Amino acid sequence: MDRQTGDSGTLPPINFFDLQAQQARLRTRIEQRFSNILDHGQYINGPEVAELEAALAKHTGAKDAVAVGSGTQALVMPLIAMGLGHGDAVFLPAFTYNATANAVLLASATPVFVDVDPDTFNMDPENFAKRIEDIKKRRNLRPRAVIPVDLFGTPADYPAIMEIAEANNIQVLADAAQSFGGRQGNRWVGSIAPVTATSFYPSKALGGYGDGGAVLCDDPEMADMLRSIRWHGTGSDRKDSVRVGINGRLDSIQCAIVAEKLTIFDDELTRRKEIAAIYESRLKGLCRLQARPDNTESGYGLFTVAVEKDRDGVRARMQEQGVPTAIYYMNPLHKMPAFSEFPSSDGLPVCEALADQVISLPMHAYLSDAQAHFVCDAFEKALKG
Template structure:
């Protein structure tokens, strides 16, 4: 009797265990230090992390917080956004970018993205500003997203913001560590928010985030807001705030991860280049602007709509995981359908949702495993 062949071993989409193996003993040690100190909130590691994050990003101040979503919200709160204000968000992004806008009573206005980089389209932003004014809204803030690790086109977006008097809140939840014209994300715009969700290029062991700014007064307000709007001490409340601190354990973990982050960014770049070289003849591979360096939070192909879903099914059968970011643009999501858009349709964002598919990407993807993924993709596409 013949024995049925075993199914191929599944490949992790993001292999957090590989990094854990590398850092395990050191991370265990620093976490134990926090446990023994019992300084679980606002321990010394939090301040040390903020200093090192600011130095890494090239920003004067880094304010740590409880998540990337809270980072975005805290900035809008500090800028005192209110009903009637318009905030411009790309339609092709994770929901958190726009989610925080109604929290403060403002209105998100959705902007189309570019077909090559998937980042905010400057021409669509101009249309969105005009639409907001037509609706009687007050244009206040634009939130470019550094999608999949690549910084947005700040050379085009910053002058538009300046012309219209908009604050620029850079959402680099996926792009922290990337550069635009050799400037790190975190040192561009009026303020930057990032996330340390475990799957991010720089991730902690739970939720976490940070805000970057050169504005000292803004940094002071942000620190107050994340601590219930406190004043001279925790029992004086000078503004309406929230609980949005980064806990000490996560700060300790991030300090160890930040120490090897440059090496991991280089590894991600090497892996992305191997993918591009091997797949450029069978799929539309990611396009990186010549002025940018991506941190490769995701490696995302673009394929015709029907081909994308068939590829995912075939790869899954071979133990190769895939993901789709995102299956619906923001303005088609049930919770956001009533908010304004730059035009009646946002065609690029709408089309991308049927075309994109992401392959496994992390700093510890070895060549043998990557070759297995590449071979499976080529087989599935008949090449």
């Protein structure tokens, strides 16, 4: 078989994500879901919310799940529940999406940026420990929480990070916006850390048709507090505010969509892993593949590699061959104007280097083997200039 043409002679266009193919698979069921919601009329807090929360908890092994309005809310609300505020330091990698830093600031805490490991692209535990000591010496902030980010689908090194956090009385909130379906040891993402935030943005491996997210946790008191916070901090009667809260609700329609997508998630994850296996076997030695901590499996929310020379040229040459790519992320957080008042004392060299090197390849469950091989052929050709 010709890798570039496949069995049928001509490959269909390669999409970076493919929500249309997935929608075709589920459309009839989702339309029935819409009809059911129109019939019962509970557009907010309908039965679909509890259904999704129970399904998420069962799927991940978490003790509870709380559906919220976005992935950012899934980060902000646990920080509020933890009682963080002015003078509290929250450690996070600088090589990630800006929502993680925004969440810290929205909770009135202070972000402290940590460098990442050059192989896993995730938070470097050694640099995390160093940042803690830096903050203790400065004495102007209290080390209170850490947000490891599971970048591109690969869980962070939680055994090392949680050991450091426990030794310093620091709470752990996992940012799993890209890693749903990943696992570490015998724990799925959602049950690895005490509290985990995830996103249902449409392009995520488990996404809705709008904004949405969830918090997974192992503490019933935390879950109860989150349910209060998402409804403006009201008590069980929803009349009086018992704490500061926000409108953090996820509507019934989005819960129904995500619940329906969850029924095919394992099948899609299997396919993502098959595509990743093709990429890894073909690209090994051509670029730096993202490494994984021991006993860790990726959820392959994205498939990202590091190209040390002419990344942008490689990307342009792949586009000429009909292969779309993306860059996550072009600028580390400590270099962004909004976060310029939170610089690192000695720089974050790995974050800065990766921002010039990473390139994400098409990754979704509806790529054919022939398309995956064509992506690899295009990548190899693009490297040669």
